[in-house]
Amino acid sequence: MTSLRIFFVGGRMTYRALFYWLTPQIYxxxxxxxxxxxxxxxxxxxxxxxxxxxxxxxxxNALQYCAIPCLFAMTQMIGGERYQNTLSAILVSPARRIPxxxxxxxxxxxxxxxxxxxxxxxxxxxxxxxxPLSAVPALVLVIIVAAFSCTGLGLMNAAVSLRxxxxxxxxxxxxxxxxxxxGANVPLSELPGWMSTMSQGLPFTHAIxxxxxxxxxxxxxxxxxxxGAELLIGLCYAAAGYALLRLxxxxxxxxxxxxxx
Amino acid sequence: xxxxLRLLYAGWKFHLKSLTISGFFIIVSVISPVIFASxxxxxxxxxxxxxxxxFVAIGAGMMGIWSATLFxxxxxxxxxxxxxxxxxxxxxxxxxxxxxxPLTIATSTIGLYSLTSTLIWGWLFFDxxxxxxxxxxxxxxxxxxxxxxxxxxxxxxxxxxxYRQANALSNLLEYPIWLVTGLLPGLTLLPGWTRPSSRxxxxxxxxxxxxxxxxxxxxxxxxxxxxxLGLAYLVIGHYCLRYFEKLAREKATLSLQG
Numbered sequence: 001m002t003s004l005r006i007f008f009v010g011g012r013m014t015y016r017a018l019f020y021w022l023t024p025q026i027y028x029x030x031x032x033x034x035x036x037x038x039x040x041x042x043x044x045x046x047x048x049x050x051x052x053x054x055x056x057x058x059x060x061n062a063l064q065y066c067a068i069p070c071l072f073a074m075t076q077m078i079g080g081e082r083y084q085n086t087l088s089a090i091l092v093s094p095a096r097r098i099p100x101x102x103x104x105x106x107x108x109x110x111x112x113x114x115x116x117x118x119x120x121x122x123x124x125x126x127x128x129x130x131x132p133l134s135a136v137p138a139l140v141l142v143i144i145v146a147a148f149s150c151t152g153l154g155l156m157n158a159a160v161s162l163r164x165x166x167x168x169x170x171x172x173x174x175x176x177x178x179x180x181x182x183g184a185n186v187p188l189s190e191l192p193g194w195m196s197t198m199s200q201g202l203p204f205t206h207a208i209x210x211x212x213x214x215x216x217x218x219x220x221x222x223x224x225x226x227x228g229a230e231l232l233i234g235l236c237y238a239a240a241g242y243a244l245l246r247l248x249x250x251x252x253x254x255x256x257x258x259x260x261x
Numbered sequence: 262x263x264x265x266l267r268l269l270y271a272g273w274k275f276h277l278k279s280l281t282i283s284g285f286f287i288i289v290s291v292i293s294p295v296i297f298a299s300x301x302x303x304x305x306x307x308x309x310x311x312x313x314x315x316f317v318a319i320g321a322g323m324m325g326i327w328s329a330t331l332f333x334x335x336x337x338x339x340x341x342x343x344x345x346x347x348x349x350x351x352x353x354x355x356x357x358x359x360x361x362x363p364l365t366i367a368t369s370t371i372g373l374y375s376l377t378s379t380l381i382w383g384w385l386f387f388d389x390x391x392x393x394x395x396x397x398x399x400x401x402x403x404x405x406x407x408x409x410x411x412x413x414x415x416x417x418x419x420x421x422x423x424y425r426q427a428n429a430l431s432n433l434l435e436y437p438i439w440l441v442t443g444l445l446p447g448l449t450l451l452p453g454w455t456r457p458s459s460r461x462x463x464x465x466x467x468x469x470x471x472x473x474x475x476x477x478x479x480x481x482x483x484x485x486x487x488x489x490l491g492l493a494y495l496v497i498g499h500y501c502l503r504y505f506e507k508l509a510r511e512k513a514t515l516s517l518q519g
Binding site: 025026029030033034037038040041042044045046047048049050051168169172173176177179180185186187190191 | 284285287288289292293296297299300301303304305306307308309310429430432433435436437439440445446447450451
């Protein structure tokens, strides 16, 4: 019962207290308007280069942009505790770590999925992309899985932020790499071999492919393997992120670096 | 006059040094443009209309100059506010504009790292040739473009003085300006209603001048337009800064945060 309370109530409170983007003046420009312009930018570069259709860029960038809320918010919600001087109080508490850390991840997944869904809807409407209504429920599922998968990576990033001060810089670099490697803008077949091989182990690659197939009329069953692969990648990152968090927690205690901000 | 010039030079040098050691600015001005340049190189190489990769490299470099100016100048006032130095900057004897101007020009100057990094990156990994048709014009266009962007930064800094969430506005303005100024996608592909805003923005003329100097054309007009726009921004920035400074003093919001 206590674990459930920590998971849901603790996660919600941390989200409200530490995730500054909830302020509409920051949330709307950063998370609702910026992805639309990212979609438009790449759609127009694609038109200039004569590469792929608008649909390709709308789907790719709408899903990939959820990296911003998932990476930054996850880092903010754990690393941010350090800046608020509340990290030590949390880490000396007897609370179980799984509900403590994963409770913080749940609102991040929900928010990331919302940002992606909004971007997809707005990009589709602005560029006149046709997505069959029957594909919408499956697309929602793919978006949630993609947000979960990236939040797993965000958990790893958050763990690193317990030791590294410039976590916003790190999040920006990861965002940039995801933009290149996941096939959001360059078809995987056009990437050098080592890049497309690496992309298979990254969040979004399979989800973007599945979402593109769904918008082309494929059924959920026919992309189940892609969704499963994305989910598995997310689980691997979440497990690795949790392990890294525990390791960094122990390291931070040993080196007395918890309150170093 | 000499004092003002000395203040401008000392401020520019100080901010250039302090921005150079900022990890965030290294990301914005070196790594981020290289990432976008790589995507654009790959897209143009794979596309049906390959185009010139030097055209892409210059555009990506200018994207970095704009980002550095946008985040640096847009956040200039906010940073002074967070550090608790904004009130001192306003209260010192020289006019506020001479305190802020070197900072905004330093932010666009730091963007030169972007152009350098995208050109070197393209040359190393994508075989982008660095052969300039009008080398003299290229090296005239570059400082004019940087200065014009720095002066545009002054307008940003002056209008953001009243807006405490300047970073959010900076996040919003990065992609649209890349788009409407034709830094990577061609301007001719954009809807007609975007043209007036494209023409009023210095990056449009800056990148046009650099591209015409590098790839062939008549860069003189674009260089002149950059200079004229720079002067216009200086005038606008001066009045905006004076107006918003007065407003911020009246409302006592200079030191407010969050």
